[in-house]
Structure formats: C-alpha cells, structure tokens
Amino acid sequence: MPRLRLPRPDLGGILPVSTVLLVIVAVWYAAAIGMNARWERDQAARAGTQVSAMQMVGLTLTQDRPVLPAPHQVAAGLYQGLAGQKITSPRSLVWHAWVTLSATLAGFGIGAVAGTALAIGIVHSRSMDQSVMPWAVASQTVPILAIAPMVIVVLSSMGITGLLPKAIIAAWLSFFPVLVGMVKGLRTPDAMQMDQMRSWNASRTQIFWHLRLPSSLPYLFASLKVAIAAALVGTIVGELPAGATAGLGARLLSGSYYGQTVQIWAALFTAAALAAILVAIVARIERGTLARIGHRA
Amino acid sequence: MSTLPIIGVWLGGWAINLWLARFDTRASRAAVAAIFGLTLIALWEMTVRIHEVPAVILPAPSQIAASIVQNRSLLVTDFVQTILRGALTGWVIGATAAILAAIAIDRSPFLQKGLLPIGNFVAALPIVGIAPILVMWFGFDWHSKAAVVVVMVFFPILVNMVAGLRATDALQRDLMASWAAPYGASLILMRLPAALPFLFNGLKITTTLALIGAIVAEFFGSPTKGMGFRISTAVGRLDLPLVWAEIVVAALAGTCFYAIVALIERRATFWHPSQRNNRG
Numbered sequence: 033m034p035r036l037r038l039p040r041p042d043l044g045g046i047l048p049v050s051t052v053l054l055v056i057v058a059v060w061y062a063a064a065i066g067m068n069a070r071w072e073r074d075q076a077a078r079a080g081t082q083v084s085a086m087q088m089v090g091l092t093l094t095q096d097r098p099v100l101p102a103p104h105q106v107a108a109g110l111y112q113g114l115a116g117q118k119i120t121s122p123r124s125l126v127w128h129a130w131v132t133l134s135a136t137l138a139g140f141g142i143g144a145v146a147g148t149a150l151a152i153g154i155v156h157s158r159s160m161d162q163s164v165m166p167w168a169v170a171s172q173t174v175p176i177l178a179i180a181p182m183v184i185v186v187l188s189s190m191g192i193t194g195l196l197p198k199a200i201i202a203a204w205l206s207f208f209p210v211l212v213g214m215v216k217g218l219r220t221p222d223a224m225q226m227d228q229m230r231s232w233n234a235s236r237t238q239i240f241w242h243l244r245l246p247s248s249l250p251y252l253f254a255s256l257k258v259a260i261a262a263a264l265v266g267t268i269v270g271e272l273p274a275g276a277t278a279g280l281g282a283r284l285l286s287g288s289y290y291g292q293t294v295q296i297w298a299a300l301f302t303a304a305a306l307a308a309i310l311v312a313i314v315a316r317i318e319r320g321t322l323a324r325i326g327h328r329a
Numbered sequence: 330m331s332t333l334p335i336i337g338v339w340l341g342g343w344a345i346n347l348w349l350a351r352f353d354t355r356a357s358r359a360a361v362a363a364i365f366g367l368t369l370i371a372l373w374e375m376t377v378r379i380h381e382v383p384a385v386i387l388p389a390p391s392q393i394a395a396s397i398v399q400n401r402s403l404l405v406t407d408f409v410q411t412i413l414r415g416a417l418t419g420w421v422i423g424a425t426a427a428i429l430a431a432i433a434i435d436r437s438p439f440l441q442k443g444l445l446p447i448g449n450f451v452a453a454l455p456i457v458g459i460a461p462i463l464v465m466w467f468g469f470d471w472h473s474k475a476a477v478v479v480v481m482v483f484f485p486i487l488v489n490m491v492a493g494l495r496a497t498d499a500l501q502r503d504l505m506a507s508w509a510a511p512y513g514a515s516l517i518l519m520r521l522p523a524a525l526p527f528l529f530n531g532l533k534i535t536t537t538l539a540l541i542g543a544i545v546a547e548f549f550g551s552p553t554k555g556m557g558f559r560i561s562t563a564v565g566r567l568d569l570p571l572v573w574a575e576i577v578v579a580a581l582a583g584t585c586f587y588a589i590v591a592l593i594e595r596r597a598t599f600w601h602p603s604q605r606n607n608r609g
Contacts, residue, residue: 048443288461
C-alpha cells in the first residue's frame with residue numbers, strides 16, 4: 033500500500049531524546065543486575081546461603097567493584113570526584129580533567145596554526161601541493177593514535193616529560209583535519225570570483241584576506257570541531273603509558289589495574305563531558321563568526 | 330658543516346619537484362609525491378647517520394627495514410592477531426549492526442529524533458576509553474579487541490547510513506509510490522543504492538578507527554602476541570627498530586584497508602558524480 037506522507041507534527045527534540053536516554057538507563061540497570069549477579073551467586077554458594085530475587089537486585093547494585101557499575105554508582109563516583117574533593121587533590125576529577133584539558137588545548141592550538149599555515153602554502157604553491165597533499169591524505173589512513181603511547185615513552189627517555197609530549201600527539205592528530213579542511217576551504221572561491229578580484233587588480237595578499245580566508249571559514253570550523261575532539265582523544269591515549277599519574281587517561285589505566293570500575297566510568301564520563309563542552313564552544317564561536325561575516329550557518 | 334649535505338639533498342629534491350610540478354600530468358603528480366617521500370626518508374637516514382643519533386631515540390630507515398626482514402614471522406603473527414582477528418572481525422560486526430540499526434531507525438521518525446543526536450554525540454566522544462572496561466569483560470584475547478572495535482565503528486557508520494537513507498528526493502519517492510512499490514522494493518531498489526555513497530564514507534572513516542581500537546585495546550591486556558603488545562614490550566626493551574617495524578606494518582595495513590574499501594566503493598557507486606569526476 034503506498035502511503036501518503038503527511039507532514040507530521042514536530043515532536044520537538046526533547047521528548048524523543050529523553051525517551052531514548054531513559055531506555056538506555058533502564059537497559060543499563062538491567063545489564064548491571066545481570067552482569068554482577070554471578071559474583072553474588074558465587075558468594076552465596078560459598079557461604080551456603082540462598083539469595084532471593086529482591087535481595088539480588090539490592091546486592092548487585094551496591095557492589096564495591098562491580099563488573100558493570102549501576103548508573104547511580106557512576107553518578108556518585110562522578111559527584112565524589114568533581115565536588116567531593118579539593119580541586120588540588122590528586123583524587124579530584126577536576127584536577128585530572130584540567131591536566132588533560134591543558135595538554136589538549138596546547139596541542140590543538142599548535143596543530144590548528146600549523147595546519148592552517150601549511151594549507152596556505154599548499155594553496156599558493158603548486159609543487160608543495162603535489163608533494164605534500166598525497167601524503168597528508170594517505171596519513172589519514174594510518175593509525176597514528178595507536179603509537180601515541182610509544183611517542184610518550186621515547187620522548188620521556190630523551191628527558192621530555194610533562195605537558196609537551198601529550199601536546200605533540202594532540203597537535204599531530206588535530207593537524208591533518210585542519211590541513212585538509214583548509215586546503216579545501218581556501219580553494220572554494222570559483223573562477224568568477226577570482227576573476228573579479230583580478231579585475232580589481234587585487235594582490236595575492238588582498239585576495240587571501242578578502243576572498244579566500246572568508247570563504248574558507250565554514251570549512252575551517254567544521255575541521256576545528258573534528259580536530260579538537262581528536263586532540264582530546266590523543267591526549268587521553270597519550271596519558272595511558274605506565275608512569276603517567278595525572279590526567280583522565282591515567283585515571284582510566286589505574287582504574288583498570290586495580291579493578292576500580294566506578295573510577296573508570298567516572299573518568300570516562302568526565303572525558304565525554306569535556307569533549308562535548310569543547311565541541312560546543314567551537315560550535316558557538318562558529319555560529320558567532322559566520323553570522324558576523326554574513327554566512328547563513 | 331655536517332648539515333650541508335642534508336640541506337643539499339633537501340634543496341635538490343625541492344628543485345626537481347618545482348620543475349616537475351609545472352607539467353601537472355598524472356605521471357608527474359605521482360612522481361612529485363614519490364620524490365617528496367623519498368627525500369624525507371633520505372634526509373632521515375642522513376640525519377641519523379651524520380649526527381649519530383642513537384637507535385634508542387630514532388632508528389634509521391635502514392635499521393627499521395632490517396628489523397622488518399629479521400622479525401617477519403613475528404610481524405605476521407601480530408598482524409593476524411591484531412588486524413585480521415581483532416580489527417577486521419570487529420569492523421565487519423560493527424558495520425553490519427550499524428547498517429541494520431540504521432534501517433530500523435529509518436522507519437521510525439521518533440527513533441530518528443531520539444537516537445541521532447545521541448549518535449552524533451557519541452561519535453565525537455573518546456570511545457577508546459571503554460577499552461579497559463571491555464578488556465575486563467571479554468578477557469585478554471582478540472574477542473575484547475573486536476568488541477572495542479565494534480563500539481568504535483558503530484556510531485560513525487550509523488550516523489552516515491541514516492543520513493544516506495534520507496538522501497532520496499521527493500520526486501524519486503513519488504515515482505516509487507506511483508508504481509505502488511512496497512517498502513521492501515523501494516528500500517532495495519531505490520534507497521539502499523542511494524545510501525551507498527554515505528555508507529562508504531562511514532566505512533572509510535572507520536577503517537582507521539578499527540585499527541586504532543584494536544591496537545590501543547592491547548595496551549590494557551593481551552596474550553603474548555599482537556601489535557599493541559609488541560609495541561609496548563619492545564619499548565620496554567628499548568628495541569626501537571622493532572617498534573618502528575610494527576608502526577610500518579600498521580601504517581601499510583591501514584592504507585591497504587582504506588584502499589580496498591575505496592576500491593569497492595568505486596565499483597559499487599560508479600554512477601555517483603564524485604566517482605565519475607575521478608575518472609575524467
């Protein structure tokens with residue numbers, strides 16, 4: 033039966049999203065009970081007691097080291113980490129998030145500036161374009177992130193530790209999206225617009241500032257959003273090698289060593305929130321800038 | 330004084346490229362890229378030799394090549410364990426699940442509105458972070474690596490596929506409706522083909538993610554083989570040439586994986602403008 037597609041009333045974003053979120057939380061609780069039950073059953077069998085279904089629910093949701101912590105345990109861990117400590121304490125998630133954030137921002141800054149600079153060079157020099165671009169594109173297919181911990185170890189054996197090695201990885205990861213996006217963006221002006229600039233006798237610099245740069249901004253921001261998320265992932269993975277004691281990645285690793293699942297999940301959610309905030313900030317700047325130069329965002 | 334030959338090689342390569350770049354044919358473009366790459370490798374080799382950089386910090390390309398030849402059976406074992414078992418299995422499972430989920434979501438506008446913002450959100454998250462959790466759940470062998478890869482590739486493919494299923498325009502849908510085509514027929518004959526370019530975009534992005542997930546998950550625990558395991562233990566023994574050998578294998582595997590998917594894309598979506606332009 034062919035159906036007529038009537039315009040549906042707009043449900044708004046909030047109702048569907050919150051429904052799906054509720055379903056996820058419900059599934060999570062069910063999974064937590066199911067996955068933690070085996071340990072409780074083993075304990076009960078060892079003690080020679082029986083556990084009723086209701087007791088089981090209570091027990092599985094309050095374990096110290098659950099296989100899967102229940103949402104409220106993660107929330108408690110998050111609250112404990114974010115608000116329950118002095119922010120200078122090494123148990124505080126705020127402190128760890130700050131360590132990660134500073135390396136992320138430093139790397140993102142370096143990567144974005146370097147990517148933009150190289151893109152400008154590539155757009156203006158044909159030999160640079162033909163030399164560098166194929167490698168830049170091919171390098172996107174290389175799992176660079178996987179070697180990040182090794183870079184950290186090698187750099188620390190050279191005596192470089194702290195923020196810089198992580199920032200280098202973050203910069204490397206955010207460099208390529210910006211480069212590829214900017215090359216595309218700086219090339220968007222079509223022949224007619226370029227001819228117009230030439231008919232006004234505009235110099236290369238003027239063409240760059242008045243035509244190429246403004247028309248590349250949408251591409252720049254699209255790639256900046258990708259780049260800042262990549263920089264954060266790079267920093268976190270850079271914090272994984274043993275020896276790192278600060279940062280969200282180090283929290284993940286020490287949590288996995290000591291079976292502190294709540295700690296892992298709390299660090300994970302902090303990282304997720306950090307990613308969301310960073311992308312949202314870039315998106316905000318994007319909207320403001322594009323509105324000011326008259327783009328329809 | 331010892332840096333003079335290095336600068337000389339650089340300028341020489343650059344001059345050749347400046348000259349070659351003026352021809353701008355297919356062959357000259359390939360040559361320019363190849364010369365650039367070779368120049369970099371030559372510079373690397375020369376810098377290490379002339380300044381006697383210790384292999385612990387940066388091994389020369391020749392040392393890395395020697396290490397690849399010497400450890401080839403080890404590298405093959407790691408390749409099978411990490412790439413074929415971990416990454417490829419996970420990628421196939423994750424992609425299949427994402428495609429099926431996208432088709433299911435597509436039937437319900439309510440699910441679309443609910444899941445898409447969450448999917449977009451999750452696609453931007455540092456998902457590698459779940460690696461320690463999944464290693465705890467699924468054990469040290471390749472199953473946990475495949476599980477990490479499944480989660481990592483699921484959302485990017487899902488988001489792309491859902492966008493792809495909406496890529497048909499009203500005219501095309503009306504045409505199908507006027508032929509009284511049932512849902513299944515219009516899905517298979519019209520909407521799935523129209524979604525292919527989007528799907529392949531997602532598949533290509535996730536090839537790299539799959540390798541990253543499989544290798545990084547091994548840092549959290551693995552049997553005594555696998556690329557991530559080998560990298561971390563070789564770093565511990567300061568056997569840097571072996572580390573770089575693994576990196577070369579990972580890079581080649583990543584590029585080949587991407588190239589294979591891109592090749593399939595070209596065959597499957599030959600009708601799409603972006604593919605047609607490539608040929609002309």
